[in-house]
Amino acid sequence: MPEPEHKAVLHRYLRLAREALLWKLEGLGEYDVRRPMTRSGTNLLGLVKHVASVEAGYLGDTFGRPFPERFPWLDDDAEPNADMWATPAESREDVIGLYHRVWAHSDATIDALPLDAPGAVPWWPEERRDVTLHLVLVHITTETCRHAGHADVVRELVDGAIGYRAGNANLPDGDERWWEEYRERVEAAARTAAGRA
Template sequence: MTQPRTDTKSHLHEYLVAGRDALLWKLEGLSEYDVRRPMTPTGTNLLGLVKHLAGVESLYFGETFGRPFPEHLPWIQDDAEANADMWATPDESRADILGLYERVRAFADATITELPLDAPGRVRWWPAERADVTLDRILVHVATEVHRHAGHADVVRELIDGMVGMRVGRENMPESDLAWWADYRDKLEQAAKAAG
């Protein structure tokens, strides 16, 4: 039996990987249209979340530590159109975006593996008084951002087809059927009306 990892860097990295995997699972089994369709008034969509995080991880685990990601990502440049990183153009296929994110993940994982937690870096787009960072701070920042967007993906996927949970088997959801959820939602609606 192998011993569980106990070092902080491994724990942080495991949380980052878990968030990435939960986000990517939300795209499984959906059509090209469904992974792209805007499901909120601000346009939140599943493939856009993956594209956004590819840019985020490439910058935070790359440029921040003087290790630029080797591919040009036009949507993260200073002169890019607003929110260009939050949606996929018709010319950007799901395979393109997922392949990019796989390469970015490998790149980010190499930075995490090769540098110590106290490795210094600089986030040029943060205010000067906070711009000097360590790998530790960036790991926490990015893992938190990935999980935040995985939560967005949870809601978007539920709106598309009702699929819920962090992974196959819904280990984090109560065992239930559609009738149970309908009753539960009605209960919450009644509670909101009574409070309002």
């Protein structure tokens, strides 16, 4: 596959992962997009804020193309995990707008550089710091998909909504009763297996 096609495929999967992550916020109120649904505080808007920050670093600083905005939540004196939740002063529109600006900045980097363009990830150990755009594209797509998966689970916990994106549930087409019976079968299998252990 020629490099432009290969780069286009990688870029397409990054875009799909970005859209899947943002889609998980649609239709929810302010509380539900911020609501911590795990012991570690995982929440939908925080996932978007985190992924925006991470992408800006990997597709900006790594290639000498720093994102022009400062992220105070990443300062040395910032509270731990400050990138994983939105303060009351940070609106949903602020966080989503930031993510869209990061997309534009990252997309410009992807468009401008060949896949073998060298970069250096400043926060990685020195022996692994030297990278290429290809490696970073795979890394950031994987990172975005990982957090989109977290968002899948968090959204289901918030209001029961499931699916990959609008118009593509990527799950069996069962009604409420079907899902209840399915879950009961899974639970029964888990108990049976635990009983044999």
